[in-house]
Amino acid sequence: MRVGVHSGHQGSQWHYFDDEDLQAVKAVLDAGALGTISPSPPLQALEKDFCDTFGSPYAMGVVNAMAGLHSAVAAAGAGAGDEVVVDSLVGFGGIAATFNNAIPVFADVRRDTHTMDPESLRSRLSERTKAVIVTQLWGLIADMDEIMAIAKQHNLMVIEDCAHAIFAQYNGKYAGAIGDIGVFSFQESKQLGTGEGGMILYKDPEVGKRLEQMITFGTMPERIALNYRITAVMAAIAGVQFKRTPGYVDICIRSAEHYNAAVADTDLIEAQVTPPGRVHTYHLWAATYEGDAKGLPMDDFIKVCEEKGFSCMWRYIQKAPYLYDVFQQPVAFGRGCPMQCPLRLRDVSYTPGLCPNAEDIMSKLLLVWTGGDPDAHKVAADNLRAAIEAVS
Numbered sequence: 001m002r003v004g005v006h007s008g009h010q011g012s013q014w015h016y017f018d019d020e021d022l023q024a025v026k027a028v029l030d031a032g033a034l035g036t037i038s039p040s041p042p043l044q045a046l047e048k049d050f051c052d053t054f055g056s057p058y059a060m061g062v063v064n065a066m067a068g069l070h071s072a073v074a075a076a077g078a079g080a081g082d083e084v085v086v087d088s089l090v091g092f093g094g095i096a097a098t099f100n101n102a103i104p105v106f107a108d109v110r111r112d113t114h115t116m117d118p119e120s121l122r123s124r125l126s127e128r129t130k131a132v133i134v135t136q137l138w139g140l141i142a143d144m145d146e147i148m149a150i151a152k153q154h155n156l157m158v159i160e161d162c163a164h165a166i167f168a169q170y171n172g173k174y175a176g177a178i179g180d181i182g183v184f185s186f187q188e189s190k191q192l193g194t195g196e197g198g199m200i201l202y203k204d205p206e207v208g209k210r211l212e213q214m215i216t217f218g219t220m221p222e223r224i225a226l227n228y229r230i231t232a233v234m235a236a237i238a239g240v241q242f243k244r245t246p247g248y249v250d251i252c253i254r255s256a257e258h259y260n261a262a263v264a265d266t267d268l269i270e271a272q273v274t275p276p277g278r279v280h281t282y283h284l285w286a287a288t289y290e291g292d293a294k295g296l297p298m299d300d301f302i303k304v305c306e307e308k309g310f311s312c313m314w315r316y317i318q319k320a321p322y323l324y325d326v327f328q329q330p331v332a333f334g335r336g337c338p339m340q341c342p343l344r345l346r347d348v349s350y351t352p353g354l355c356p357n358a359e360d361i362m363s364k365l366l367l368v369w370t371g372g373d374p375d376a377h378k379v380a381a382d383n384l385r386a387a388i389e390a391v392s
């Protein structure tokens, strides 16, 4: 199944639910098997769909992507005193590492693609690094050839955070099936959006055993675990929605193309760059505002955009995740854990300037949700274009 405007797959309607979804839910209710602690046909079918479609030997459903990332870090064997390299434009990987009592080490991103810079990753490694969580950010897959080569050289587990990147491609490979573990989110804003839910792809059955220990136990767990099972109803709806997801992705790509066209011939806005060989699925359209250096402050531009009827998420979370208290203090477990753990090899920095590209991007970022109606996005992109023209 291929996606993209030139694939012949033309999505026409965003996130719709109909009789097919109802029938799938009814089948679960009729069977009276709502959970997945025992083998669950809708979950098994969904896991098979993910494996077959994305070319992965194994898949395991999970209640959401954060639970999946938490479990993935545990499966990588990272704990007290260990380090996990994570992205610096989003906080999810850093939280997943911290929640395992491991130390998150933030790597910078590439200025053009917004994805993890392999050279920064290399510079962050220590003999305690167990894993790297690579976010396939906004729907674009990072430089995986380089990242996989570094990981192989240093014996690291590669965890792909694919919450934004279902059906994204990199040299013909799908997001989630490139690294050792790939984690997807079904949170409602995502292209496959069932409210909650998620999926993990993995290659090694031993990793699968450790993931399973994290995700489900009956009475006493084999290791510290919380039960992160997806329900059968969620899996059944996801099974129907999975088939529609290429159409939803296609809508996002078509919508993003309106914004790319709107900024194509201005140097006020720099859209995220998609290198050759990749299919960007545009869960979000991302760009940076470059007017400040030209004497056109961003806050003035935001006002003009508002007047022209263009709105978006300006500056996302406002500052790099490592500048938040949860990492700075750290407030995670109190008493300085895990960053000041006596088992640590070294002190890791969370200071301003740590990831200059991420900090620069964050201070100038525009993010647009691309779901919904592509015609409405065409109007919004025209409004953005009008704002650019008004200040140019």
Ligand SMILES: Cc1ncc(COP(=O)(O)O)c(C=O)c1O
Pocket: 064, 065, 066, 067, 090, 092, 135, 161, 163, 164, 184, 185, 186, 187, 197, 198
């Ligand atoms: C990049 C990324 N990773 C992980 C998550 C967490 O997903 P979930 O809400 O399924 O836990 C999100 C949610 O927005 C996300 O954007």
